Amino acid sequence: MNDQADDLATEAFVAHRNLLFTVAYEMLGSAADAEDVLQETWLRWVKVDLDQVGDQRAYLVRITTRQALNRLRTMQRRKEAYVGSWLPEPVLTAPDVAEDVELAESVSMAMMLVLETLSPTERAVFVLREVFDLGHDEIAAAVGKTAVAVRQIAHRARRHVDARRPRETVAPSVVRAALESFRHALETGNPQGLLDVLAPEVVLVSDGGGIKQAALRPVAGADKVTRFMLGGVGKNRRRITVAPAVVNGSPALLVRLDGEIDGVMAIRVEDARITGLYYVRNPEKLSHVASRTPLTLR
Structure with missing residues (x-):
């Protein structure tokens, strides 16, 4: 050539x-x-x-x-x-990706x-x-x-x-509100706050890849998920900061330990409550949440 x-x-x-x-x-x-x-x-x-x-x-x-x-x-x-459980590798995306409903749904964790x-x-x-x-x-x-x-x-x-996709598309504002309630309850160690925002049938899937601590199998039920979260992230809240971000086109949380990215939490929301939690801690899957990745359908 x-x-x-x-x-x-x-x-x-x-x-x-x-x-x-x-x-x-x-x-x-x-x-x-x-x-x-x-x-x-x-x-x-x-x-x-x-x-x-x-x-x-x-x-x-x-x-x-x-x-x-x-x-x-x-x-x-x-x-x-x-x-343990395998989750997709999360990518940090621009906020406007969340406004493109088709793109945001197609790359969502769910x-x-x-x-x-x-x-x-x-x-x-x-x-x-x-x-x-x-x-x-x-x-x-x-x-x-x-x-x-x-x-x-x-x-x-x-x-x-x-047959398996989310039943309805939820507005980003509704997802952000649920996520903010979840974040506040997690940072304050408030079990009732978590129970209020988690759906009774919520399922948590965590991915540590055998490198970081994670549940080897999905955790089902609001009570069990609340205990898992407060026994893990919650108990270390003095060292951990939890900040909102847009990941895979949807509102999510970046978890930092002493300033370093320790994990990503994405959620699935139905009827204004969290029905799915996806917690990626495997460090080999966190290289694309330090800076934004441009995604497009065109």
Whole structure:
């Protein structure tokens, strides 16, 4: 590739980089692996004859999807050997992401966990069709299936996700209010305050990766979650600060220990009460909450 072609390839890649990262991240649930996929995409992109490419965005998405599918299949083995519960890697996002309802829902912790229940191909098809609105022919080229097969996979994946996704979209202001009540109760060590904001059926999933202390299995029920939180974060509140942030497009909490990021708490809210708590403490998953990660559907 000559210098001019190299410049054109770089320009196209940079123009679509945020989109490609979002595609890879939604497919993988790991920002670190998504970055690796983008590097692999770049290495393949610079070898492409751009004169033969009609739609650079579609071509780049196709490369990214194929690399993410390869990575997703190898990640399955890592997850099988993972210590305790596995949660998606959280990313710090700009506040305006929360105002983009479609984007915010697609990268929320709750939705990312639903996507974990799909097969690699189902996840790729669902993400490309339902989130990025790609045509069946484009998706077929990306996943190596026929358009007819893609339609069938998309239908099956949509039905699977619809049965498990949050029942309704909750306004960011409602989520922020629930989160603020939760934060205040946690910082003051107020068990009744936690019980007031937690739904009776709330489930806490914590991810320490075998490196940091976490519950090896989900904790269910408001009483048990309250005891867990006040026995962990709450009892160390003199050393720990809990601050609001926007993570994965939704209001969340950054937990710092002596000024250093110790964990991220994301929540799922229904009927103004917290029904899901996702607490990521694995330090290997916290590199993308120190600065904002740009996400986009376009």
